[in-house]
Each structure stands twice: as structure tokens, then as C-alpha cells.
Amino acid sequence: MAILCNRILLTGAAGGLGTQLRPFLRERCNHLRLSHLRPIELADPSEEMATLDLADFSKVLEATRDVDAIIHMGGISKENTFESILQGNIRGMYNIYEAARLNNVKRIIWGSSVHAVGYHKRTDVLQTDCVTRPDSLYGVSKVFGEGLAQYYFDKFGIESVTIRIGSSFPEPSDWRMLSTWLSYNDLKHLIERCLIVPKVDHTIVFGCSNNDQSFWDNSKVGYLGYKPKDNAEDFRPNLESSVTKPPYDDTVISYQGGAFVAAGHFEDK
Template identity: 40%
Template sequence: MAIPIKIALSGAAGNLGRILRTALPELGYKVRSAGGRTELRLLFPDEDIMHGDLREPEVVDKLLDGIDVLVHMAGTSVERPLAEIIENNLIALHAVYEGARRHRVKRIIFASSNHAFGMHPVEHTLHQGTCYRPDGFYGLSKMWGEGMARMYWDKHGIESVCLRIGSASETPPANRRHLSTWLGVEDLIHLVQRAIEAPDVGYAEVWGVSANSRAYCDMSEPNQIGYAPRQNAEQWASQAEGIAVHADPVASQYQGGPFVVHDYTPMEARPGRALGAAPSKKDES
């Protein structure tokens, strides 16, 4: 009989963490769930739960003691001021990777984001190796996190699977953008399970969206973990395609949607442009 994989789940109180906190034990994993700075309540008898600030080494040590794989869903998940992003998505992530070194954790599954690519126009198809184009400080932090994951594999032998998660939701697509970025619950669970169980991944990057007909990324390309999504947002197209993601039309031009228009400088107000000049095709590419 195989020895159960021991999983740590950070961010267990968040939107994705709440789903995985229930789903992972049901798949047979022994799970320790961490709820950040807010104390969790038991979901079932003998559940292994904890809380604390992941910037503190003693909290990280408590989370990772005896663990094989960390599913890291903690951190700021929306666009926020740079100082907050640095604390939660850079400093805390570094503390987690250093903890993984101390405790010889085999693998970290890192919740990256499609917002590391959000400034690509919606007409662009993303492939493995497509360049980063973050749409804000949040997306920039995910680009940095993927770089950290790469470095800790190259220098320290800690495997990482970076999941470039789109619009993960327990509900159907809410707008036109979600027809491209939606990640259904069944596919989310399958994605994380494959990230846990795939052998010898080293360092891997995987698009975390369902098999959407309008996906911005090329889901026909093979991935390193054997993720094979089955859900498709297109079945809700009649309800969602007429709903704009944001009142500002700029949001519909770029893959990052509403994150793009946060603190966005219009083309006509950018350096070197005459006020009122129309944007060129180069500006929009």
C-alpha cells in the first residue's frame, strides 16, 4: 500500500483554498490547512489546521514540518498598492521557499496567474514560452514568483509547478472575458491533483484554465503534468458574451480585463505624444 502524500495547503480560507481544503482530503491526501492570519474552524473531526503570518519563519516551520508537497494558494490575489504586494506575494513567498529548504519539501505548487500576461491583446494566442506582459503589481508579483520557483529548482532542487490560473469559479462565466479565462471547479481539482502526482516535474508552467473554446492560451499544447481539462465555458456563451467585463472599453482590448485599467495611462497622455493624437497600431500591439 502506497504511503499517503502529505500535503500542506496555504491560503485555505481563500476562494480556491476553501475548495481544495475539502477536495484534497476526499482524494485521499493527508492535508494540513493554513488560514493565514485568521484562525480556521474545523470542517471535520481531526482536521489538521493552523494559522499565522507566513512571513514569520516559525509559522512556516509549523506549516511544512513533515510535508511532501505544499499547495501554495496564499497571498494577495487582486491589484493592491505595491507595498502590500511586496509583503504578501514576495517576502512571504521567499519565506515559504526557504522553509521548504529547511524541511526538504519535495515540491511546491505555486498559484501563479494569467495576470502575468494581462497586457497581451485579446487577439494574441499565448503559447509555452510567450513573454510576460504583467498588467499591474499583482501580475508582476506572479512573474517574480515564477522566477523564484525556477531559481529554487535550479539551485536547491525543490520542484515547482506554476499554475497560471485564470478566472477560477464555482459559478458559470460572468462576462465575455470569462469565456476565455474561466476555470471550473472540476478542472481546478484535476489541475492540482496532477500537479501533486506528476512524476519528476522539475520546474513546470501550466495554463490554469478549462478547455475553453475561446481560451487566450493554446490548450492543445502538451503540458508537463498531464493536465487534461474537460469543462468548457462556451456552454454559457449565450448568457455571458453580451456582458462587458468593465465599463472602460480598454478592459475589453487586453487579456487582463479590469486589472489593465487600474492606474492606466491613456495613449494620448503618454510621453512623446501630442495630446489628442490617435493611438497607432504599434501602441496597441
């Protein structure tokens, strides 16, 4: 396996996607620095540990030192209070980019979300440069991150790939995921392409597999060379036999953000 970087920082290394990416990235760099709130047991001599809270700038600055690329999967992963999202996803995102600037990190690949565009109807076919329509405070934080990534490229030349992740799980577990599913293998392929392509500026790409019912169009970012192979349709028979299909006008299936659109404002709960 070709070594793509000397040192990669993976934030959120103990999370669902971080756990999947960890061995994959370890094969593509000489040193893999793992970031998480709590210490993680190292599995290989090439791994390093950076225990930190993303809201702590001094710790983030230290973790990004001598790093060639950052795979940023850390932060709050679902709807929460504004204060929690502020610290983990807004302040934390700023800290990643500002520390990268100070440490001359060349590329950041990070997980945005479908929830940045969740208020679009499922009948809308979205290009990567579509208008953002966040469906939650979590989605708002992802819109902030996308704007920050653009700013740090325009102002400071830090290249980024923003991946609007749909639903990355072992298999689709509801009917909406027939459109939004991103297999782990396709996620890894996308991350690899984001590391390989010589110049990406600030690119936004939808993170989804080769699903027949996809409502996302990545044709404007074909230069990434992302060619997903998996298809959520393979799991349709299982869904048909085990999961009741919602009415076509049910919010959880009629909007791209699904249940995030249907849910009330988190602070009111």
C-alpha cells in the same frame, strides 16, 4: 480515492479557491494542514490548523515541517499597495520556498495568474514559455514568484508547478471569461495531475478550462496529462442575455489582463 501524499499543506485555506480545494485534497492525503491568517474550524480528524501570516518566516517554517507537498493559494489575491503585496506575495512567497528547502519539501503547486502576462493582447496565442508582461503590481509579484520557483528548482531541486490561473469562479460573469474561465472541477483535476506526475521540474501551465475562445496553448506541458472538460461556451447564452458586450477595442476585453490593464496605478488612488 487513492492517497497521493501523507501530509499536504494548503495555504489560503479559507479563500475562494482554498475552500473549493479543501475537501478535495482531504481525500488525497492522510493529513491536511490548513494555513490562514485566522483559525479555521476543523471539519475532519485528518485536518490540522496552522494559523500564520505568510510574512512571518518562523511560522511558515513550522507549518511546512513534515509536509510532502504544498498547495500555495495564500497571499494578496488582487491589486493592492506595494507594501501589502511585498509582505503577502513577495516576502510570503520567499518564505514558502525557503522553508520548503529547509524542511525538504519535495513539491510546490501554486497559483500564479493571468496578470503575469496581462499586457498581451487577446489576439496573441500564448505558449507557456511566453514573455511575461505583468499588468499590475499584483502581476509583478506573480512574475517574481515564477522566477523564484525556477531558481529553487535549478539551485535546490524543489519541483514546482506554477498555475497561471485565469478566472476561477462558478461560471463566467463577463465576456473576457469566455477565454479565461477555469471551472472548479477542472482546477481540481489539474491539481491532482500536478500531484500524480512523477517529475515536473518547474512547469508553468495555464489554468483554464477547455474554452473554445482560449488564447492559451498548453501543448508544451502535455506531460502533465491535464485534460480539462468544461467549456465557457456553455454560459454564452446567459452572458448574451444579461451582460452588455464591450466594444472589441475596449481595454477590458482587448487585453488578456482585462480590467487590471484598464485600472490606474494603485498607489495613485
